[in-house]
Amino acid sequence: MTVRVGVIGGGQLARMMIAPAVELGLDLRVLAEDEGMSARLAATAVGDYRDLDTVRAFVRDVDVVTFDHEHVPQEVLRALVADGVRVHPGPDALQYAQDKLVMRARLAELGVPQPDWAPVDDAGELQRFIDDHGGGAVVKTPRGGYDGKGVRVVRAGGEADDWFAGLAEGEALLAEELVSFTRELAQQIARRPGGQMVAYPVVETVQRDGVCAEVIAPAPGAGARVQEVAERIGLSIAEGIGVTGMLAVELFETDDERLLVNELAMRPHNSGHWSQDGAVTGQFEQHLRAVADLPLGHPEPRSPWTVMVNILGGPEQGALEDRFASAMSEHPGAKIHTYGKSPRPGRKVGHVNVTGDELDDVVYTARAAAARFL
Template sequence: MSLKVGIVGGGQLARMMIAPAVELGIEVRVLAEQPEMAADLAASQVGDYRDLETVRTFARDVDVVTFDHEHVPQDVLRALVADGIAVHPGPDALAFAQDKLAMRARLAELGLPQPEWAAVSDSAALTTFLQAHGGRAVVKTPRGGYDGKGVRVVADADEAAEWLDALEPGEALLAEELVDFRRELAQQVARRPSGPLTVYPVVETIQRDGVCAEVVAPAPSASPRLRQVAAEIGTTIAEGLGVTGMLAVELFETTDERLLINELAMRPHNSGHWSQDGAVTGQFEQHLRAVLDLPLGDPAPRQDWAVMVNILGGPASETMSSRFAAVLEAHPAVKLHTYGKDPRPGRKVGHVNACGEELDAVAYEARSAAAFFAD
């Protein structure tokens, strides 16, 4: 009898867990938000992940519940745990991925490096923060933001007035210093419920308009000390927050050679897509192993370099399929991964991975292949 994993959320992350699950003999079931989502291949139920009875019915006969996203409400998560259902990552860990203010406070308790920050609930508090941090700051909504949404760089409290005015009593926004960074990095860790964990190489991520466009693995010119510090940060967070499954820690490498924690994701993450083809054990297989408390796979790279390039937007649906054959013919060494989504400007509809011994050549292959799908 095969192990059964229930994935809440029908997006591309759930879709990309299907293939390694088949290879491992694991049955995947998906609770999709609506029909014909990216993970429709394994969708066993369509329903609202915010409704307890919907999720409870879905979770009834699986060995573990895990997630395509971090948005399942805490009361639903805790009810599942009270029912005796294995939930990984659990509600205590996910609380810090769901609320950026809670995350910042907990990371401070752990003594981890992060930008200077404050909870601001009115214009006066935000103005005080701006005055103390050079007149500019990053303002974030604590919940729900992703891919640049819910994030603004402001030089005046009036630029966040809409968000401030919408706050309920007791709520606040997150204000952070505008970090002078030289590049963005990401550190992934996989951790089992029983405790063992494994660490992936730290990678460089390139963002465009708040969305991850490229990932280079491992991060070029990363000193042994930087790699060690990034791994220690990821390990400390995984253990300190009780994360189970895949954890991605987005980092700033500052101009004075510090690492500061930007964001957390407690699931497979865009910064780890390179590992599908570039690592001995890709992040999607590793996540399944971890949440089922199975022995973890080797995260080591298969070749010197891997480059992932996202396909953003893309041409109209009727011409998209004709470009698949063209890119496969032109770049036979590149691996193409599509999400089954209708293209629209800025939307992630797939990605390409290239691996090899020379970084410039690998990057050229990945970028050229992704360019076939430009609007």
């Protein structure tokens, strides 16, 4: 019998699940937030993912539910589980991607290396944290932030007064040590409900203005120790929180050669887009295999190097599709993936993957191909 997979959220991650779902013989259905979203080709319903009745109506005809994002409220998720719906990842795991304070506390229980941190609910508490950590801190809103939103580097407690003013009774912000790091890495793990896990190679991510701009797979210069530690961290988190599907662990590599966990994502992730064309099993296929409880595929790279470059913003005039021909003609080795989104400054509207034997050539080609769309 064909497995019917329901995806809540109609963004580009759901869009990129469509092709592997077809290839795996899965029936993919999407609950989109609005008409005309990226995954409109598979959208069978449009509605508010925060409304329990809407979500219940959507999941009535699916066998398993997964997500394009982590924003579905816990009360909705737990109601679905109580109804007997298979939800992957489940609410017990997803809470650690939804609330950064909850995540930090759980990682501490697991003994996972991470920056020093504390909840702070007023400027005085934040100032004390700053004073205890060299005169600076990173402040984050625990819920809802992404792509640099909800994150602020501060040198004085009063610099987050507007966020403190918006806190409800009993809420707090997250203050973190301002880590001195040499680069950012990401480790991806896939895990099935029964516990089977596979680890992808650790990759280097390049951020610009808080947004992932490039990914190099595998991470250049990552020796056996870095690879081993990153994989061990990822596997311990996946097992410790019981995640099902894809898990992305964002890491800092510090200047004193430590790896510290920055954030978690429990879905396909920007740091794994390279795997669509650069790994034996891409992350979107792997996520579907995992949530449908199918045997996991090999995560090994197909080529020595793969570079992913995001297309951010798009052309100022005309549609993204108008640039396809020139990009394809000039860079026939580049694999182009677009999201069906209208261009907007800083918006992720697509990405380019290039594989090859020489890193310098692969980086140049990926950047040049992506630049044709800007």
